[in-house]
Amino acid sequence: MKEKLVDILTKTFREWELFSIRKEKRPIQFASGACTMIKESVTEGFAIRVIDKGKIGFFASTSLHNIPEIIEQLKTNLVFGKEGAFEFTDNYTADNRIQTYDPAIENLSNEKIIFQGQEVVNKIAEYNSDIDINVYLEAETNDIHLLNSRGLNLSEKKSLYSCVIEGTLSDQGEIINVYKGGASGAYDLAIMEIAREIIFVFEYSKKKVRLDRNNTKVPIIFHPDAIDVLFLPIFHAFNGHNMYLGTSPLLGKEGLQEFSTHLTITESPQTHHATFSRNFDDEGIAIREKYLVKNGRINEFLYDLNTAHNMNTTVTGNGFRSNASSPNMFMEPTINTTGLSVKEGTIKNDDIIKNTKRGIIIYSLLGVGQGNIINGNFSNNIQIGFYIENGEIVGRVKDIMIAGNSFECFKNIDCIGNKRFHEKETLSTPYMQFSNINVVC
Amino acid sequence: MEKQAVQNLIQKSKADFTEVRIQDKAYTIISYKGKDLEHIQSLRDIGGIVRTLVAGAWAVSTFNNLNDLEKEIEKATKNARTIAHNVPEDKKVSLKEVPPVIDEVKTILDKDFRIVPLQEKKELVEKYNDIILRNKHIASTTTHYRDEFSHIYYCNSEGTYIHEERPDARIRFVATAKNAQNIQRALGGVATSRGFRPLETLEQEAHETAQRAAMLLHAQPPKGGEYTVILDPILAGTFIHEAFGHFSEADHISENKKLKDVMQLGRSIAVPALNVIDDGSREGLRGTHKYDDEGVKTKKNYLIHNGKLVGRLHSRQTAAKMNEAVTGNARALSYHYEPIVRMTNTYIDRGEASFEDLLKSTKRGIYAKSFFGGNTAFELFTFSSEYAFMIEDGKITTPLCDVVLSGNLFKTLQNIELIANDLGWEENGGCGKMGQVGLPTPTGSPHIKINNVIVGG
Incomplete structure (x- = not known):
């Protein structure tokens, strides 16, 4: 069927691209400590882009059964399609082959996944049997195939294993809800370590600390679990399409020293078996490591084929259908990052806490993404955060909000820890500390 | 087939x-x-x-x-x-x-x-x-x-x-x-x-x-602190969906004894003037279907009546577990997902005050309008307004941006001072839960006035 489609596409359109995917997912959940549901999902389908007379047509479907209808839809969409004078690529070369697939994930039995979930439940229940525990484990395999009219023929198999653990404890009229997750492209996820971190949070939440309203000028330490609130504006600002639209606050600032010299951010770090590891983007462009920020200086922006063409610049291999780790065939490629990594500082993560006389360490925030991401403003409720006094965590803070601006934060970083967390996930940072964030209580 | x-x-x-x-x-x-x-x-x-x-x-x-x-x-x-x-x-x-x-x-x-x-x-x-x-x-x-x-x-x-x-x-x-x-x-x-x-x-x-x-472009963020706030129907509807509605989804509480105690039916949970309803059968709204995704007929379900907790939302599984009646709230985003307990069209019923009454009775506060984003973690909630204005001596004055409201559900429900009579609906909302993001869940409310809300800034 696919061969027939390729044949008709070739006869009908000057330039075409056929992206197809088969996605297998096995999510297994423990609700309130018991595995009462097991699930297996298979999604398969394809997306076609065609370019003719400077216009782009797009069609996607789960079904290949009616090829004449597919061709008619493409022709109609092409008539009204968006302008697109770029050409599909015919030249894929990669310096190094990144490992994206671990057969151990695909071969993992449901029984083994259930066993791992049960271990987590037992571990947390052993600590406190009153904690309501939900565990979500998922094994995923993607088979990606990309063909185009210029002879490109690429395929890649990609595996993912992820875990989310949520614990809820109702105690003395208040409810504490703690969740943590992790993911990897290999079967190496330290699930029990995540469970131990959950227990750590519950243990330190036993004591509550009420912050003095008149004395809230304290440094804020972000645990890497909570730091994405600062990076959402970075994702937006380095997206080349926002440069094209004129809505990136970093427009015209390439090469300028905009941030602290301590800050270096790389995109698409060449990590084997990361959740974001891919050898080519969803347009067939080789993925390479890039410096977005180098010692505080703005270095490079991200582009897909169409935006690079419109901006008369070089494509960077950032055209993805939703995201690099698990493409969505129903989406046209648009600019996205694979993974961001912040270069380590020199101080030990633990020493950041030890050196803090009075401060707050944040483990999770509520409402991430609800601020003005474009200009970098954020204002969030601390879901899980602890007060630090004389270098020690003394108890949980509640009913507190923080507010600030990401770009201003990155101009004045107090310190960056020397060890990155979440190395195989889309945002990998060490602890980071800032003093220019408002605390409201 | x-x-x-x-x-x-x-x-x-x-x-x-x-x-x-x-x-x-x-x-x-x-x-x-x-x-x-x-x-x-x-x-x-x-x-x-x-x-x-x-x-x-x-x-x-x-x-x-x-x-x-x-x-x-x-x-x-x-x-x-x-x-x-x-x-x-x-x-x-x-x-x-x-x-x-x-x-x-x-x-x-x-x-x-x-x-x-x-x-x-x-x-x-x-x-x-x-x-x-x-x-x-x-x-x-x-x-x-x-x-x-x-x-x-x-x-x-x-x-x-x-x-x-x-x-x-x-x-x-x-x-x-x-x-x-x-x-x-x-x-x-x-x-x-x-x-x-x-x-x-x-x-x-x-x-x-x-x-x-x-x-x-010319609005300023508010100075952080506690404020009296008037929420417009869009934001008030979002508040009741995010902060309370999720709390009333029975899958959160059916297996958890302590949560069951917190959400015990009959408990006085809010000011007596507050009535909250979820109604999947209300005509013409995006959350309306004749049947839910388990084939159960949808209906009007009171969740809070005169300030008392009187109901919650069920699938067939949670209704059996808690030995309560089905409500028609098992919904699935698409064929990729199994049905889970979700809201349909959730609203605060109209009160008796006028919007002018709410405004005039506010010496200093914030009039927060429209919805930008929101999140809950059980009793904690946070949501942001798209734009807002200061209220000074009962009058709407300077525009504000980046207004994020936060608080504890149970305290906030007791801090509602006035409910207006101007029920309005917002249908743009899409709700996310357990990976099923974007389910149509319209919200409705009149203007409401709440005291002692934490506003970030």
Whole structure:
């Protein structure tokens, strides 16, 4: 069927691209400590882009059964399609082959996944049997195939294993809800370590600390679990399409020293078996490591084929259908990052806490993404955060909000820890500390 | 697939309970970013989900090849059996009994978007995009149109067979205004299950969205602290959905004894003037369906009545677990997902005060309007308004941006001082839960006045 489609596409359109995917997912959940549901999902389908007379047509479907209808839809969409004078690529070369697939994930039995979930439940229940525990484990395999009219023929198999653990404890009229997750492209996820971190949070939440309203000028330490609130504006600002639209606050600032010299951010770090590891983007462009920020200086922006063409610049291999780790065939490629990594500082993560006389360490925030991401403003409720006094965590803070601006934060970083967390996930940072964030209580 | 063929395969199933839901969805997307057409797409998504229950354990299987249905039922049955022996007695799943239904639910649209030519749709989206771009402060736009029409076939081993048509269409505006110091966004648009016609007259909405973005360039964030706030119907509806509605979804509490105590029916949870309702049967809204995704008829459910907790939202599983009546709230985003407990159309019922009463009685506070985002973690909630104004001596004064409200649900429900009589609905909202993001969940409310709300700034 696919061969027939390729044949008709070739006869009908000057330039075409056929992206197809088969996605297998096995999510297994423990609700309130018991595995009462097991699930297996298979999604398969394809997306076609065609370019003719400077216009782009797009069609996607789960079904290949009616090829004449597919061709008619493409022709109609092409008539009204968006302008697109770029050409599909015919030249894929990669310096190094990144490992994206671990057969151990695909071969993992449901029984083994259930066993791992049960271990987590037992571990947390052993600590406190009153904690309501939900565990979500998922094994995923993607088979990606990309063909185009210029002879490109690429395929890649990609595996993912992820875990989310949520614990809820109702105690003395208040409810504490703690969740943590992790993911990897290999079967190496330290699930029990995540469970131990959950227990750590519950243990330190036993004591509550009420912050003095008149004395809230304290440094804020972000645990890497909570730091994405600062990076959402970075994702937006380095997206080349926002440069094209004129809505990136970093427009015209390439090469300028905009941030602290301590800050270096790389995109698409060449990590084997990361959740974001891919050898080519969803347009067939080789993925390479890039410096977005180098010692505080703005270095490079991200582009897909169409935006690079419109901006008369070089494509960077950032055209993805939703995201690099698990493409969505129903989406046209648009600019996205694979993974961001912040270069380590020199101080030990633990020493950041030890050196803090009075401060707050944040483990999770509520409402991430609800601020003005474009200009970098954020204002969030601390879901899980602890007060630090004389270098020690003394108890949980509640009913507190923080507010600030990401770009201003990155101009004045107090310190960056020397060890990155979440190395195989889309945002990998060490602890980071800032003093220019408002605390409201 | 033929109805009889599906029924025959289900009857052959060896599971205690088997259900099949097949969805055939066709949709169109048109979007502009700035002056450029960004997407014009046709998509077709056909697939199915099988859910089997064996000895108190569920197994779910989703697939695209409908010819595999028999194999998928067998696989799900085998998988459920695999885990059933590990499910403790007190966790075993059972289902509240409901009468079987055979029904065909057709929809009548005010101009069927399936027969509107692509060119007409494109011109409409382009017209609104141009209106926004005409405002000299606007640097960029996103004007996004999407229509979708689903045929959903639900069939279970108890004899239920429902074919339902589910239409949905929306236009969303994002206007981005920019000056030398600042970038601000405003949101607008309409979402509807009523057809293409309600989308044809949004010129004023587009114009006002651009104006709001421009206004926000000169707005200041509030000084952080505790305020009296008046929420407009959009934000108040969001508050009740985010902060309370999720709390009333029974899957959160059915297995947790302590949470069950916190959410005990009959408890005085709010000021006596507060009435909160979830109604999946209310005509003409995006959260309205005749049946939920377990084939249970939807209805009007009081959650809070005169300040007392009187109900919660159920699937068949949670209703059986808590020995309460079904409410018709088991919903699934698509065939990729099993139904879970979700809200439908959730609203605060109208009170007796006028908006003027709320305003006049506020010496210093914030009038927060429209919704930007929100989140809850059980009793904690946070949500942000798109724009706001200071209230000084009972009058609306300077514009504010970046207003984020936060608090504890139970304290806040007791801090509602006044409820106005001007119930309004917001249909743009899409709710996310357990990976099922974007389910239509309209919210409604009159203006409400709340004391002692933490505002970040």
